[in-house]
Amino acid sequence: MAAGWPEKDDQELLTLVQKGSRPAFAELVQRHTERFYRLAYRYVQSRETAEDIVQDAFVKLWEDPGKWQPGRNTRFTTWFYRIVVNLCLDWRKRKRPLPLDEEMPLIDEREKADEAMIRIEEQKLLEKEIAALPERQRTALNLCFDEGLSNQQAAEVMGMNLKALQSLIMRAKTTLRERMKTYL
């Protein structure tokens, strides 16, 4: 890869991608694949599907980079989060989420067996309850807790104001506290 790409910000890289630069596209992919994979995984709970969704999103970006309009004052990541979330929601509409694999390694083997069992149960219940939340509440939780976005950034991704987002998170947490009270 050509020297100097890592110094360029996302917007500069996208401008180059719009001119057909493959190295700029490669740099963008290297830079952001893992972050968007994590987001997709939270929705689909399957590595293969999450990888397919991220690949699909980046391929769409390459095929039609003109969809990104730098003049709109939106950061690339905010805009691309929206694309990945929409692809995940499309996938969920087409297919019901698979139940969590009983054998999925959710915990460090070093932990004691009884503690491990409790944590596995906790996590399984948490994933189940999060999956049962309304779509927008789940998206808000994923963006704020998993992706580490600020409330303001998450609100931009979801196309709503800050107060609406805070209200979604509050309602989601109230529901989760209620349903998981035996573990809290």
Place this chain on the structure above:
Amino acid sequence: MSDGQEDKLDALLRSRRIEPSSPDLAQRIILKAQGLPQNQTISLWRWVRELFAEFHLPRPAYVFACTLILGFVVGFNTPLNTTGVDDLDADQVQGFLYADEAML
């Protein structure tokens, strides 16, 4: 709900486990895109901006060019069969001559 429960829930939400992605995921995406052509949809505004970016004219030149275009537009939109004040006067003179003929 107590603060302890709130903190525990926050900690749980932040510690959700995730299956790691394939190490070659980024490379796969790059390779997949390599075989695909770009299909760019250029908006009108972007096209105009790119057009102007091609021609690095100084600002007075833009003003001159715009004035010229405006002149042409106004010129072409003005009807050709305009009647001036002088033409009206000529009609009145001719009318006087025809009146004499009728009496004869």
